[in-house]
Amino acid sequence: MFTTPFLDLPPLVGAGGTVRLPGSKSISNRVLLLAALASGTTTVHDVLDSDDTRVMLAALAGLGCRIDRVGAALRIEGLDGRLRASGSKLFLGNAGTAMRPLTAALSLLGGEFELSGVPRMHERPIGDLVDALVQLGCRIDYLGNPGYPPLAVHPVPLDALQLAAPIRVRGDVSSQFLTALLLALPLATGTPVKLPASLGSLPTEATPQPGSRPASGRDITIEVVGELISKPYVEITLNLLSRFGIGVRREGWERFVIPAGSRYRSPGHIHVEADASSASYFIALGAIAEGEGIRIEGVGADSIQGDIRFTEAARQMGARVDSGPNWLTISRGAWPLRAIELDANHIPDAAMTLAVMALYADGPCLLRNIASWRVKETDRIDAMARELRKLGAVVEDGPDFLRVHPLREADWRAASIRTYDDHRVAMCFSLAAFNPRRLPVRILEPHCVAKTFPDYFETLFSVAEASDVPVICIDGPTASGKGTLAVAVAYQLGYHYLDSGTLYRVTGLAMRRSGLEADATHEARIAELALSLPLRFADGKVLLADEDVTDAIRTEAAGMDASRVSALPAVRHALLALQKSFRRLPGLVADGRDMGTVVFPDAALKVYLTASAAQRAERRHKQLISKGISTTLAGLRADLEARDLRDSSRSVAPLKPAPDARLLDNSTLSVEQSVEQVLAYWQEVQPFESS
Numbered sequence: 001m002f003t004t005p006f007l008d009l010p011p012l013v014g015a016g017g018t019v020r021l022p023g024s025k026s027i028s029n030r031v032l033l034l035a036a037l038a039s040g041t042t043t044v045h046d047v048l049d050s051d052d053t054r055v056m057l058a059a060l061a062g063l064g065c066r067i068d069r070v071g072a073a074l075r076i077e078g079l080d081g082r083l084r085a086s087g088s089k090l091f092l093g094n095a096g097t098a099m100r101p102l103t104a105a106l107s108l109l110g111g112e113f114e115l116s117g118v119p120r121m122h123e124r125p126i127g128d129l130v131d132a133l134v135q136l137g138c139r140i141d142y143l144g145n146p147g148y149p150p151l152a153v154h155p156v157p158l159d160a161l162q163l164a165a166p167i168r169v170r171g172d173v174s175s176q177f178l179t180a181l182l183l184a185l186p187l188a189t190g191t192p193v194k195l196p197a198s199l200g201s202l203p204t205e206a207t208p209q210p211g212s213r214p215a216s217g218r219d220i221t222i223e224v225v226g227e228l229i230s231k232p233y234v235e236i237t238l239n240l241l242s243r244f245g246i247g248v249r250r251e252g253w254e255r256f257v258i259p260a261g262s263r264y265r266s267p268g269h270i271h272v273e274a275d276a277s278s279a280s281y282f283i284a285l286g287a288i289a290e291g292e293g294i295r296i297e298g299v300g301a302d303s304i305q306g307d308i309r310f311t312e313a314a315r316q317m318g319a320r321v322d323s324g325p326n327w328l329t330i331s332r333g334a335w336p337l338r339a340i341e342l343d344a345n346h347i348p349d350a351a352m353t354l355a356v357m358a359l360y361a362d363g364p365c366l367l368r369n370i371a372s373w374r375v376k377e378t379d380r381i382d383a384m385a386r387e388l389r390k391l392g393a394v395v396e397d398g399p400d401f402l403r404v405h406p407l408r409e410a411d412w413r414a415a416s417i418r419t420y421d422d423h424r425v426a427m428c429f430s431l432a433a434f435n436p437r438r439l440p441v442r443i444l445e446p447h448c449v450a451k452t453f454p455d456y457f458e459t460l461f462s463v464a465e466a467s468d469v470p471v472i473c474i475d476g477p478t479a480s481g482k483g484t485l486a487v488a489v490a491y492q493l494g495y496h497y498l499d500s501g502t503l504y505r506v507t508g509l510a511m512r513r514s515g516l517e518a519d520a521t522h523e524a525r526i527a528e529l530a531l532s533l534p535l536r537f538a539d540g541k542v543l544l545a546d547e548d549v550t551d552a553i554r555t556e557a558a559g560m561d562a563s564r565v566s567a568l569p570a571v572r573h574a575l576l577a578l579q580k581s582f583r584r585l586p587g588l589v590a591d592g593r594d595m596g597t598v599v600f601p602d603a604a605l606k607v608y609l610t611a612s613a614a615q616r617a618e619r620r621h622k623q624l625i626s627k628g629i630s631t632t633l634a635g636l637r638a639d640l641e642a643r644d645l646r647d648s649s650r651s652v653a654p655l656k657p658a659p660d661a662r663l664l665d666n667s668t669l670s671v672e673q674s675v676e677q678v679l680a681y682w683q684e685v686q687p688f689e690s691s
């Protein structure tokens with residue numbers, strides 16, 4: 001996952017390959033809660049590992065639920081409707097799929113709880129759900145603004161609940177309110193119905209004993225007020241309830257009946273299918289990008305998720321889509337894409353992807369009935385309109401619609417996309433990197449994708465093809481600090497890192513172990529060794545086969561050998577292809593002595609790092625002394641000057657700045673100051689406005 005302040009996506013031109021998607025967030029958090037409420041132990045396979053599921057798991061552990069990891073699966077010992085903790089404070093981040101259902105479940109389970117989240121969660125409405133629960137006799141207080149989290153939930157005996165009349169809940173703001181009630185109310189179906197005093201009592205009902213679950217009860221009815229939005233998400237809830245033994249009777253979309261005596265029972269094992277909402281980005285990718293197309297594994301035609309119907313919209317726009325039980329294949333069909341008008345109420349999350357696809361259409365696209373976007377992780381109608389306009393698009397927006405006009409090639413602009421801490425905004429706008437002007441796109445705060453798809457960008461890069469992967473070269477003499485600087489810059493940008501010196505050091509080590517010398521006599525043999533080096537990098541270590549040679553190649557002798565073998569043309573040729581293979585999306589920072597002159601002469605930015613021999617000797621002296629190695633400043637300076645002369649005067653790729661390199665003397669600069677300067681250079685060569 002990228003944790004950088006921003007991620008620059010270079011122009012992308014094609015795509016092809018297979019992606020395996022993470023588990024569905026909607027299914028994962030529902031299954032985790034159901035497993036916790038049920039009797040028995042449930043093993044959950046393929047659960048999504050993301051911010052939202054982590055806060056749900058932490059909350060369930062806070063209720064006393066035992067959760068064990070077994071390989072890639074989770075084993076959850078159900079509470080069987082009884083808390084094992086009297087109360088706690090639960091932080092639920094920005095996870096609506098945790099906040100809403102837990103509010104309802106805890107209102108019936110008993111105990112004192114405080115539920116809070118990030119500031120945006122405290123702006124997302126929950127009043128309609130609280131009103132429905134208060135109808136039952138639940139006790140819930142607002143700890144901030146009425147109608148919004150944070151909340152305090154207080155215990156109420158189940159036999160004190162008012163269950164005779166239908167429970168009414170609004171359905172036109174969020175389907176999560178209905179889902180929360182459907183998930184929680186089976187806990188109360190074994191409770192004798194408390195009738196008004198004028199109607200007397202029900203003599204057939206047994207009085208529940210303390211600490212036991214009643215064996216009988218009455219049906220509980222939920223009535224939806226207004227038109228229910230996002231019906232496919234309610235279908236997910238009903239499907240999963242059935243798997244845990246709860247057969248809800250649905251009368252249209254206005255009335256839901258939970259049968260008397262319902263009780264959660266573990267299905268033993270349950271698999272979470274891949275996230276259909278996340279599939280939308282790769283469905284769109286296949287429709288937009290040239291290439292062999294995209295195969296998506298983990299979700300297909302038999303999905304229980306409503307967002308699988310995004311494939312219908314993609315087909316309308318011209319994509320070629322095929323599907324099977326657990327897979328999809330998508331490739332470009334009509335081009336430009338065909339404009340559509342769509343009531344997107346049934347795919348509210350996935351429909352955001354259509355707003356970016358509209359940029360590639362042959363006319364304006366209209367998405368309507370999307371008022372629910374305004375109460376999501378951010379106001380998504382406003383966010384999408386603002387960021388689409390940055391790209392140059394004409395956009396019309398209203399209370400419940402978005403109309404996006406396509407962009408002509410000349411109208412595309414490079415843009416820094418603000419993500420509003422909303423994962424779907426970040427993922428949607430990554431598709432703008434396929435623009436015909438071949439302009440990069442900057443995604444601010446890319447880490448927000450951790451909410452549902454932590455490895456989204458890595459997955460995108462695994463199937464995308466760039467017209468040009470950016471490279472930053474940092475060259476300079478020995479002990480100038482180029483390695484330290486390059487590592488820090490790569491970290492700040494989320495780029496790959498190449499230490500070319502390591503390749504030469506490992507080659508020098510292999511040379512010594514083979515009893516060879518760095519001369520013309522052994523040049524061909526050393527080049528053969530370089531071509532077959534079983535070299536890999538893992539966890540900051542340099543591994544030769546399975547041997548950790550990190551320390552062995554950092555000695556002064558190893559450095560001298562690296563300098564000698566680098567002067568051999570055949571060795572340099574052998575290592576050239578290996579060095580170029582490090583050029584992978586999203587970009588590369590390479591340090592060495594000829595990165596900008598020989599290996600990557602087309603690099604977007606070249607920096608030549610300099611410092612006086614005296615200053616470099618002093619740095620090396622401090623470094624060696626700290627390791628307990630005895631040395632002298634004079635001797636180190638003499639060695640450095642000799643190596644500088646040898647490197648600068650060699651016949652092949654002599655050490656010198658590239659003609660277009662920026663000279664950076666770091667003699668008096670800290671590492672942080674040097675990094676800041678290189679990032680400033682990078683900003684200067686990018687088409688984005690300063691962010």
